[in-house]
Amino acid sequence: MLLSQLVAKELNMSTYTETQATVTLNGVTVFELKNSNVNYRVFLVRNNNNEAMELSDAAKLAAFFNSKFFHMNVTKNSMAIPCGRFEHSFRIDDDDVSYLVFVIRFQHGVRRRQLNEHELCQASHLHFVAEKMAIMHAINTATMPSELLRVIEENHENIRRYQKRVGTQLLEILREALKGELSRYFSIPTKIISKLETLMDSEDERAELSEHVICHGHLTAEKCFFNKTWNGSSANGYQYELVDISEWENVHFGDVASDLSNLIISSAEPYVRRKKYMTIFRSYYYSRVDRITTTFKLADLKELFQKHHKEAVLMGSVFVFKVLKNSRA
Numbered sequence: 001m002l003l004s005q006l007v008a009k010e011l012n013m014s015t016y017t018e019t020q021a022t023v024t025l026n027g028v029t030v031f032e033l034k035n036s037n038v039n040y041r042v043f044l045v046r047n048n049n050n051e052a053m054e055l056s057d058a059a060k061l062a063a064f065f066n067s068k069f070f071h072m073n074v075t076k077n078s079m080a081i082p083c084g085r086f087e088h089s090f091r092i093d094d095d096d097v098s099y100l101v102f103v104i105r106f107q108h109g110v111r112r113r114q115l116n117e118h119e120l121c122q123a124s125h126l127h128f129v130a131e132k133m134a135i136m137h138a139i140n141t142a143t144m145p146s147e148l149l150r151v152i153e154e155n156h157e158n159i160r161r162y163q164k165r166v167g168t169q170l171l172e173i174l175r176e177a178l179k180g181e182l183s184r185y186f187s188i189p190t191k192i193i194s195k196l197e198t199l200m201d202s203e204d205e206r207a208e209l210s211e212h213v214i215c216h217g218h219l220t221a222e223k224c225f226f227n228k229t230w231n232g233s234s235a236n237g238y239q240y241e242l243v244d245i246s247e248w249e250n251v252h253f254g255d256v257a258s259d260l261s262n263l264i265i266s267s268a269e270p271y272v273r274r275k276k277y278m279t280i281f282r283s284y285y286y287s288r289v290d291r292i293t294t295t296f297k298l299a300d301l302k303e304l305f306q307k308h309h310k311e312a313v314l315m316g317s318v319f320v321f322k323v324l325k326n327s328r329a
Helices: 001-008 055-075 129-137 147-180 181-185 189-202 256-268 272-275 277-289 298-328
Strands: 029-034 039-045 085-094 097-105 213-215 226-232 238-245 252-254
Touching: 001 029, 001 039, 001 085, 039 055, 055 085, 055 097, 055 147, 129 213, 129 256, 129 277, 147 252, 238 277, 256 272, 256 277, 256 298, 272 277, 277 298
Parallel strands: none
Antiparallel strands: 029 039, 039 097, 085 097, 213 252, 226 238
């Protein structure tokens, strides 16, 4: 029996459609089950009880439990975060293999490959990304259970160690590729490797924390889902409301500019990324100060944004390296 069928049986779904399974950067398998009544997103990993497991297996479990605990607490405490709500957690067995599973209920939306200025911030609409981040960051982490804070930080540290090791290994793949046919895409291909090696070596130099807030950890346009709604006052009559952010495996507690920086650098239109990024941070900042007293200034966000360029490049590079690796397999 297919894994999706085993999961559907646990969820008492007799009729449904399913999406093709994908694997996240950390190795967690994800697919969706839908019918006319509900949309479920399913996360599963192979159950590994071996205490001497490989770092890659430990990272998978850390990512799985990080996301699971996060969704459980968001749901239990009705947090104002645009993500799915926790529904079920169980184990399934397929022949001699055991899998850990958790399921969330999510609101259907469409993805945008690039986000323009209107979608990233709009002063009169709190459902756009900058304002959503401000609402999320207004949540007081000091009121969260100490056990949750500890587990998320420990899991995230395991994930960081794995990603750093993978990045080092996959750098060799890019080095070989740039010696061959890919070299024609770069004027000085050897400099690409040199710069990435420098970034890898300095990757642990993190930006100072201005405040301790919930961070997605790898926010890109592909993880943002929007609903298209009618708005007669907009240019084309429609606007896109942010209803869901997916893949919370890298959730941790970091600085206020981390998520928006990664989103702008990885997914904003070039003009927005180069000329309008402070407009986006300004929208975030003033939306946040309307809700909670801040300990940082608007100018601090510009400095943090510049510091986060390195991390965004590294995360994007790991994805590119994996594509190269798969294309050569």
